[in-house]
Amino acid sequence: MSLDRxxxxxxxxxxxxxxxxxxxxxxxxxxxxxxxxxxxxxDNPDDxxxxxxxxxxxxxxxxxxxxxxxxQQLGFDGFTSLQQVFRERLRERNSSYDERLLALRAKxxxxxxxxxxxxxxxxxxxxxxxxxxxxxxxxxxxxxxxxLARAETIYVLAKRRSYPVASYIAYALGKLKIRNxxxxxxxxxxxxxxxxxxxxxxxIAISFSPYAPATIEEARTxxxxxxxxxxxTDSSFSPLAxxxxxxxxxxxxxxxxxxxxxxxxxxxxxLTVGVGEKRRGTGRKRKA
Amino acid sequence: MSLDRxxxxxxxxxxxxxxxxxxxxxxxxxxxxxxxxxxxxxDNPDDxxxxxxxxxxxxxxxxxxxxxxxxQQLGFDGFTSLQQVFRERLRERNSSYDERLLALRAKxxxxxxxxxxxxxxxxxxxxxxxxxxxxxxxxxxxxxxxxLARAETIYVLAKRRSYPVASYIAYALGKLKIRNxxxxxxxxxxxxxxxxxxxxxxxIAISFSPYAPATIEEARTxxxxxxxxxxxTDSSFSPLAxxxxxxxxxxxxxxxxxxxxxxxxxxxxxLTVGVGEKRRGTGRKRKA
DNA sequence: TATGGATTGGAATTATTATTTCATAATTGC
DNA sequence: GCAATTATGAAATAATAATTCCAATCCATA
Numbered sequence: 089m090s091l092d093r094x095x096x097x098x099x100x101x102x103x104x105x106x107x108x109x110x111x112x113x114x115x116x117x118x119x120x121x122x123x124x125x126x127x128x129x130x131d132n133p134d135d136x137x138x139x140x141x142x143x144x145x146x147x148x149x150x151x152x153x154x155x156x157x158x159x160q161q162l163g164f165d166g167f168t169s170l171q172q173v174f175r176e177r178l179r180e181r182n183s184s185y186d187e188r189l190l191a192l193r194a195k196x197x198x199x200x201x202x203x204x205x206x207x208x209x210x211x212x213x214x215x216x217x218x219x220x221x222x223x224x225x226x227x228x229x230x231x232x233x234x235x236l237a238r239a240e241t242i243y244v245l246a247k248r249r250s251y252p253v254a255s256y257i258a259y260a261l262g263k264l265k266i267r268n269x270x271x272x273x274x275x276x277x278x279x280x281x282x283x284x285x286x287x288x289x290x291x292i293a294i295s296f297s298p299y300a301p302a303t304i305e306e307a308r309t310x311x312x313x314x315x316x317x318x319x320x321t322d323s324s325f326s327p328l329a330x331x332x333x334x335x336x337x338x339x340x341x342x343x344x345x346x347x348x349x350x351x352x353x354x355x356x357x358x359l360t361v362g363v364g365e366k367r368r369g370t371g372r373k374r375k376a
Numbered sequence: 377m378s379l380d381r382x383x384x385x386x387x388x389x390x391x392x393x394x395x396x397x398x399x400x401x402x403x404x405x406x407x408x409x410x411x412x413x414x415x416x417x418x419d420n421p422d423d424x425x426x427x428x429x430x431x432x433x434x435x436x437x438x439x440x441x442x443x444x445x446x447x448q449q450l451g452f453d454g455f456t457s458l459q460q461v462f463r464e465r466l467r468e469r470n471s472s473y474d475e476r477l478l479a480l481r482a483k484x485x486x487x488x489x490x491x492x493x494x495x496x497x498x499x500x501x502x503x504x505x506x507x508x509x510x511x512x513x514x515x516x517x518x519x520x521x522x523x524l525a526r527a528e529t530i531y532v533l534a535k536r537r538s539y540p541v542a543s544y545i546a547y548a549l550g551k552l553k554i555r556n557x558x559x560x561x562x563x564x565x566x567x568x569x570x571x572x573x574x575x576x577x578x579x580i581a582i583s584f585s586p587y588a589p590a591t592i593e594e595a596r597t598x599x600x601x602x603x604x605x606x607x608x609t610d611s612s613f614s615p616l617a618x619x620x621x622x623x624x625x626x627x628x629x630x631x632x633x634x635x636x637x638x639x640x641x642x643x644x645x646x647l648t649v650g651v652g653e654k655r656r657g658t659g660r661k662r663k664a
Numbered sequence: 665t666a667t668g669g670a671t672t673g674g675a676a677t678t679a680t681t682a683t684t685t686c687a688t689a690a691t692t693g694c
Numbered sequence: 695g696c697a698a699t700t701a702t703g704a705a706a707t708a709a710t711a712a713t714t715c716c717a718a719t720c721c722a723t724a
Binding site: 119120140141142152153155156166167168 | 680681682683684685690691
């Protein structure tokens with residue numbers, strides 16, 4: 089590796105992107121095992137950031153010494169300094185997202201004018217989406233979709249704050265040609281409508297604290313008829329959770345006393361379209 | 377720390393939020409130096425995740441042994457296991473906004489199963505929020521809020537896909553005790569309802585391509601009666617934009633053929649609460 | 665203000681982990 | 695196909711870092 093190498097490219101990558109580019113660039117010319125660890129590093133950056141040389145080497149199927157040679161080949165003086173880059177990446181990543189939200193929140197709280205209010209709602213929505221994306225239970229989702237896909241008619245049940253979500257579900261189900269019935273409170277015919285539901289049907293019920301008594305009552309009635317219920321609610325203490333066959337806990341952030349609906353909406357749409365996919369049997373979804 | 381302690385509360389916090397709650401909970405009862413490191417930990421979680429016991433202790437101004445005692449007091453068997461929680465947090469809360477979106481999109485496109493669909497909707501919602509946050513015209517917002525705040529009755533006009541937003545606006549206006557009228561298509565009384573509107577009132581109209589003909593027609597009629605209109609729509613070619621006194625262009629991302637509503641919702645809530653604030657004259661908004 | 669218990673600081677000890685070394689295997693150039 | 699070079703594996707070693715221990719200090723209470 090001669091003097092050239094040492095003098096020429098001692099521009100050690102200091103940030104992850106540069107490092108990534110460097111690795112990709114040299115990929116072809118790397119020895120087998122080194123290439124192996126290089127690929128592993130780009131695929132599992134978090135493991136590099138947190139693991140020990142031994143554990144990483146084992147996961148990647150190489151010897152610890154190879155890992156160190158890899159680092160040295162990139163110009164670092166050892167595994168430890170390579171690792172710093174991977175750690176720095178996590179730090180910055182994190183802070184940039186948080187900072188953004190914090191900035192929005194700060195503007196929302198401190199700022200004057202209506203822009204501040206708007207920022208508050210955007211921040212609440214972002215937070216909610218973030219949370220649900222982290223916490224959503226995949227098995228739950230699969231189960232709910234299966235359950236709903238089997239139903240002859242899907243009843244959609246929600247009042248007050250949750251009603252907009254219900255109406256969007258009904259709209260989407262309609263577009264997908266899936267038979268559904270929105271239980272609105274307006275006409276006062278709810279009891280009759282609910283009476284038609286059988287165990288061959290299914291319900292999507294949505295309610296958040298303070299739970300609309302009508303929703304709870306209707307959910308109870310309908311569950312006593314043996315109709316399976318998919319519930320979207322906000323805690324395991326929710327009365328809805330009791331009647332539900334499958335239920336989702338969705339924590340929506342709020343601003344100015346109004347909670348976001350964005351997480352609930354995303355979940356609702358996933359359920360709806362999921363059912364559509366499942367029914368169609370086939371299923372490749374298109375992208376935006 | 378006696379047997380009781382060991383046997384009784386060996387529910388060691390496994391995730392960061394629980395840990396945080398536990399610390400906050402016990403804050404009062406912690407000895408001085410332990411409290412010091414506790415505060416430091418919550419303020420600089422990244423340092424805990426990446427630092428060594430010695431470096432963290434130095435930054436926090438305590439001895440390494442104190443750090444270990446802190447961990448033990450929380451039920452961990454040493455600093456290392458405490459640190460795991462802080463590292464796990466970084467892993468889960470991964471990715472900057474952009475990376476995160478990319479990851480979601482990738483999963484949504486490549487991935488199978490319903491989780492992928494869900495991710496697609498979350499990505500669409502996030503993108504939309506991001507976009508509107510960048511592009512929203514503040515002057516427009518102020519003008520719209522003023523216009524609506526002056527209105528005797530606010531009419532809310534939207535069909536189909538936009539209807540959920542309208543219903544949430546109506547709900548929120550109701551909670552804020554602002555007189556409003558939702559123009560639904562159900563009862564077929566729209567023409568009559570619209571007939572009552574005067575120039576002293578105002579309209580929020582929402583419509584996206586393909587524009588529901590009914591919405592357009594009603595907007596036209598109502599604008600001919602001299603009623604000012606705030607429109608939320610998706611392009612300057614929108615027929616709604618023609619009748620509008622103030623209009624917002626909102627570009628919602630879509631997934632699987634269904635557009636997100638999150639940006640529209642955020643704007644709608646900002647308008648609604650903005651009007652509430654303005655009416656109340658005073659105006660400090662509360663935070664979540 | 666003396667006494668017991670809890671808390672703290674600092675160094676000694678133990679453990680873990682990175683790095684080096686060296687023998688062996690694979691590869692390359694001639 | 696052979697020598698020189700480069701790459702690899704495995705274990706020894708050096709380094710670093712966590713943990714423990716004990717003496718000193720603080721604090722509440724009688």
